[in-house]
Amino acid sequence: MAKATTEEDEAFGEWPLKRLMTEVCGSGPKSADDMTRAQATEAMRRIFAGEPDHTTLGAFWLANRWKRNNPEELAAYVDEMCARVEYAEPEVDPVDCGANYDGKGETAILGAAAGIVAAGAGTPVVVHSGDRVPTQKQDAYKHVLDELGIATELTPRDSAEMVDDTGFGFYYQPTFNPAIDDLWERRDMMGVRSFVNTIETLANPAGASTHLGSFYHLAFAKKVVDTFVESDFHDLDRVIMFQGMEGYDDIRPGYTKVAEWNAGGDADGADGSEGDSFTDFEIETAEYGMDFEEADLEVDDVAVDSATLTEEVLAGEREDHWRDAVALNAAFRLYAGDDADSIEEGLDLAHEAIDDGAAAAVLEDLRAF
Numbered sequence: 446m447a448k449a450t451t452e453e454d455e456a457f458g459e460w461p462l463k464r465l466m467t468e469v470c471g472s473g474p475k476s477a478d479d480m481t482r483a484q485a486t487e488a489m490r491r492i493f494a495g496e497p498d499h500t501t502l503g504a505f506w507l508a509n510r511w512k513r514n515n516p517e518e519l520a521a522y523v524d525e526m527c528a529r530v531e532y533a534e535p536e537v538d539p540v541d542c543g544a545n546y547d548g549k550g551e552t553a554i555l556g557a558a559a560g561i562v563a564a565g566a567g568t569p570v571v572v573h574s575g576d577r578v579p580t581q582k583q584d585a586y587k588h589v590l591d592e593l594g595i596a597t598e599l600t601p602r603d604s605a606e607m608v609d610d611t612g613f614g615f616y617y618q619p620t621f622n623p624a625i626d627d628l629w630e631r632r633d634m635m636g637v638r639s640f641v642n643t644i645e646t647l648a649n650p651a652g653a654s655t656h657l658g659s660f661y662h663l664a665f666a667k668k669v670v671d672t673f674v675e676s677d678f679h680d681l682d683r684v685i686m687f688q689g690m691e692g693y694d695d696i697r698p699g700y701t702k703v704a705e706w707n708a709g710g711d712a713d714g715a716d717g718s719e720g721d722s723f724t725d726f727e728i729e730t731a732e733y734g735m736d737f738e739e740a741d742l743e744v745d746d747v748a749v750d751s752a753t754l755t756e757e758v759l760a761g762e763r764e765d766h767w768r769d770a771v772a773l774n775a776a777f778r779l780y781a782g783d784d785a786d787s788i789e790e791g792l793d794l795a796h797e798a799i800d801d802g803a804a805a806a807v808l809e810d811l812r813a814f
Contacts, residue, residue: 657688
């Protein structure tokens with residue numbers, strides 16, 4: 446029997462979230478099926494339009510969490526999000542740093558300092574975040590930059606100009622990604638993270654060709670790479686990811702895995718995490734001067750203390766583990782941006798940018814922007 450056509454079907458399609466839950470993805474973590482790309486696309490369109498009942502939306506997000514999205518589903522979500530993002534590309538091609546938006550609560554945020562050092566060494570860097578994003582609603586890039594006296598609530602065009610003028614830029618989610626920002630209340634009421642926490646980090650508002658991110662398990666890095674490959678919107682050249690502290694794009698001290706992907710595919714035309722273009726390797730951060738424990742990076746006030754440490758490291762006032770941590774994180778940004786052939790070379794360039802005042806000059810330019 447043919448399904449009756451409704452006004453809702455004509456606007457979106459035949460797969461409201463409740464039907465997807467009942468017939469496809471809502472039966473449980475072991476029995477749920479993956480959605481087709483068309484189904485996931487329709488679901489995201491309905492979500493952005495505010496069409497689903499709040500109970501149904503929460504159930505859908507939770508079902509996606511327990512069944513775990515595959516790259517095709519995530520790419521559909523990403524592409525629908527990107528169709529609503531206001532992009533502003535700087536003239537330079539920066540490294541895009543997509544740290545988790547809901548922030549950190551224990552260890553210092555090193556990415557601001559590391560990005561500024563990398564910019565001082567010649568690699569443009571873009572960071573982006575929101576303001577107290579659910580579920581953690583903790584300190585993120587915005588809050589450290591606010592404490593440093595750097596403008597954050599910018600239009601995307603102003604953010605792009607910041608990158609070109611200083612080498613470092615911040616994009617603010619409510620201005621470049623309002624469709625995701627509009628979901629704030631629903632996300633807050635969920636009480637747990639959803640796939641929105643994943644896709645917002647992949648917005649790439651500056652249109653960069655390189656993404657730098659972090660993972661807890663290597664499988665997540667592979668999923669991010671495959672999501673970019675499956676995406677019809679993104680066309681990246683390079684992805685660098687590593688095990689990060691508190692899910693952030695600050696490298697974890699000690700034994701750490703690193704994942705690297707370069708576009709192009711292997712001899713058989715394969716691409717993504719299963720092709721020769723994807724590699725992973727292990728490092729001991731002590732071999733790069735970062736010889737301490739994660740607990741040594743804990744602070745009392747994440748935003749305030751991270752800003753203070755940023756100022757002190759960039760001014761050359763520290764020769765301790767904080768400088769070592771910032772330098773190695775900057776080295777990864779230089780390596781990701783192809784301005785260093787190795788992490789070792791990136792580390793040398795990072796130290797040089799601190800020692801000769803180039804990094805401090807970038808901070809001064811940012812404050813004057």
